[in-house]
Each structure stands twice: as C-alpha cells, then as structure tokens.
Amino acid sequence: MTSTVVVRAPAKINLFLGCGERREDGFHELTTIYQAVSLYDELAAQPGAGDVTIEVRGDGARAVPDDDDNLAVRAARLLAAHAGVPADVHFVLDKGIPVAGGMAGGSADAAAALVACDALWGTGIPRGVLLELAAELGSDVPFSLHGGTALGTGRGEHLTEVLGHGQYHWVLALADGGLSTPSVYAELDRMRAVGGLHPWGSAERVMSALRAGDAAALGTALSNDLQPAALRLRPELRRTLEAGRELGAVGAVVSGSGPTVAFLVSTGAQAIDLAAALAGMGVCRTVRRAHGPVPGARIRD
Ligand code: ATP
Numbered sequence: 001m002t003s004t005v006v007v008r009a010p011a012k013i014n015l016f017l018g019c020g021e022r023r024e025d026g027f028h029e030l031t032t033i034y035q036a037v038s039l040y041d042e043l044a045a046q047p048g049a050g051d052v053t054i055e056v057r058g059d060g061a062r063a064v065p066d067d068d069d070n071l072a073v074r075a076a077r078l079l080a081a082h083a084g085v086p087a088d089v090h091f092v093l094d095k096g097i098p099v100a101g102g103m104a105g106g107s108a109d110a111a112a113a114l115v116a117c118d119a120l121w122g123t124g125i126p127r128g129v130l131l132e133l134a135a136e137l138g139s140d141v142p143f144s145l146h147g148g149t150a151l152g153t154g155r156g157e158h159l160t161e162v163l164g165h166g167q168y169h170w171v172l173a174l175a176d177g178g179l180s181t182p183s184v185y186a187e188l189d190r191m192r193a194v195g196g197l198h199p200w201g202s203a204e205r206v207m208s209a210l211r212a213g214d215a216a217a218l219g220t221a222l223s224n225d226l227q228p229a230a231l232r233l234r235p236e237l238r239r240t241l242e243a244g245r246e247l248g249a250v251g252a253v254v255s256g257s258g259p260t261v262a263f264l265v266s267t268g269a270q271a272i273d274l275a276a277a278l279a280g281m282g283v284c285r286t287v288r289r290a291h292g293p294v295p296g297a298r299i300r301d
Pocket of ligand 1: 069104181
C-alpha cells in the first residue's frame with residue numbers, strides 16, 4: 001500500500017485574458033489562454049489521523065490558511081464525499097508559487113490534492129470526473145490539472161487544448177504582498193463604469209503566434225484586461241513592466257489579477273540576464289525564471 005504520495009502542480013500565466021461583463025452569478029465571462037510554467041507547489045499526502053490536516057511551508061506560507069479554508073483541504077473533502085470514502089489525509093504543502101500572485105497557487109494545490117488523494121485512497125476517479133470536481137473548487141483548478149497551453153471559456157473552467165510549438169522562457173517579477181482577485185475585478189468594474197477602457201489584444205493573435213512557435217510574435221500579442229485594474233491598485237507595477245521592456249523582454253504582462261509581472265524572452269540565456277538585471281534594479285521583491293508549457297498536476301517520479 002502507498003504510504004506517501006507526492007504531487008507537483010505548476011503555476012499558470014494568462015497569455016491572453018479577455019474579460020466580459022459581470023454575470024448574474026457575480027463571475028465575469030472570460031476568454032483566456034493559459035500556459036502552465038515550471039514554478040511548482042509540491043503537496044505530499046499521507047494517511048491522516050481520521051481527518052484532513054495540512055502543514056504549509058515555503059515562500060509566503062504564513063499567508064496561507066492551514067484549516068478548512070485551504071483549497072487543498074477543500075479538494076480532499078470534496079473528493080472523499082464524491083467517492084464515499086473517509087476524508088483521512090495529512091498534507092505537507094511546500095509553496096513555490098507566489099501566494100495571491102495571480103499565478104493560481106491555491107488552484108494548483110487543489111488540483112494537486114485531487115490527484116494525491118485519488119492515488120492515496122485508491123479511488124480511481126476517471127479524469128473527466130476529476131475535471132468536474134476541479135471546476136466546483138474554482139475557475140482555474142481544471143487548468144491546474146490539465147496543464148500545457150489551453151483556451152479557457154466560461155469562468156475559465158471550460159478548456160480546449162491549444163496546439164503550438166516550442167518552449168517559452170519566462171522571467172517572473174514577484175511583488176511584495178499579494179493582490180486579492182475579487183478586488184481587482186471590482187476595480188475593473190469601477191473603471192468600466194466610468195468609461196475609457198478599451199478592449200485590448202486578441203486571442204487569435206496569441207494562438208497564431210503559438211502555432212508558429214514565434215516568441216517575438218507572442219510577446220507583442222500578450223494581453224490582459226485585468227492589467228489596468230491591477231496597475232490602478234498597484235501603480236508601482238508600471239515601473240516593473242517598463243524596466244523589463246527596456247531590458248529587452250519581447251513581451252511584458254501582469255499575470256492574471258497580479259501583482260506578479262511575467263516577461264517573455266527568446267532564449268534561456270536572455271532569461272538569466274534579464275532576471276539578474278531586474279533583481280539588481282530593485283523593481284520587485286524577487287525574480288524567478290520558468291519555462292512553459294509544462295504538464296498539469298501529477299505524481300512526482
Ligand atoms: P487566483 O487563482 O484567484 O488568481 P492567486 O493565484 O492570485 O489567485 P492564490 O495564491 O491562489 O492567489 O491565493 C489566493 C488566496 O487564497 C490567498 O490569499 C489565500 O488566503 C487563499 N488560499 C487558500 N488555499 C490556498 C493555498 N493552498 N495556497 C495559497 N493560497 C490559498
């Protein structure tokens with residue numbers, strides 16, 4: 001019998017995020033293109049003492065709930081209820097994805113918990129059902145399970161694989177503190193109500209750059225309707241974006257609801273140079289390099 005299952009789940013970047021109007025259920029209708037990148041949370045699951053418990057370690061761990069509010073705990077309880085088995089697991093979560101950074105860290109942990117508990121409990125839930133449970137947990141959770149590059153519609157939970165070529169090199173500028181996703185959407189609604197915000201970018205441009213495997217074309221096509229709202233709430237991110245562009249990034253965009261800024265470069269060597277230069281300029285808390293696309297949440301070999 002398996003005693004510990006370790007699952008790695010990746011962060012995401014939104015290469016394109018087109019945000020429609022606010023729906024009656026409070027969510028916004030989205031068209032987004034996600035890419036999973038090599039920045040990971042690691043979740044170890046072992047038999048518990050008759051309940052679901054979690055211990056959180058790593059970057060920003062203190063800002064992560066270690067009770068029933070943790071998305072990994074909620075995922076374990078949902079899976080147990082669905083499968084009709086006792087909810088009994090102890091998790092050790094090692095955070096590598098910035099907390100409240102717009103990179104879907106909590107969603108990654110929920111996806112990791114579904115994969116880990118399914119293996120630990122031997123429940124053998126079919127992939128399609130895991131994706132449905134993931135959608136109940138949050139809009140980005142199905143993508144965290146799916147990985148790669150995908151088009152998300154609805155709240156982002158309806159996924160279609162995006163075909164493309166190549167590996168892309170990213171430099172991520174991590175900010176001090178997080179940004180609450182609901183507050184960024186609320187700011188977007190306020191800015192739209194007073195007018196002057198124009199739709200930005202096109203999903204088709206991003207998809208054709210991906211089909212061509214053209215990093216420079218992808219760089220100029222990156223766009224995010226949430227960016228103006230994130231910049232309004234965190235004006236200092238403008239300086240971060242400008243610094244990366246001036247240092248030669250082929251693309252620069254706020255990741256999801258921010259405040260992480262993602263820079264695209266053409267080679268691994270350029271990523272090292274840009275990361276070092278940004279770190280030296282003090283325009284962000286810290287810098288990470290990543291590549292994508294990578295697979296979704298899966299058991300570590
Ligand atoms: P979103 O997916 O909404 O864009 P995000 O990626 O910006 O979110 P997360 O790291 O998922 O941000 O954290 C959002 C909030 O969710 C945190 O402030 C935290 O309180 C809560 N949270 C619950 N479970 C977790 C978890 N396992 N890891 C990180 N945050 C979690």
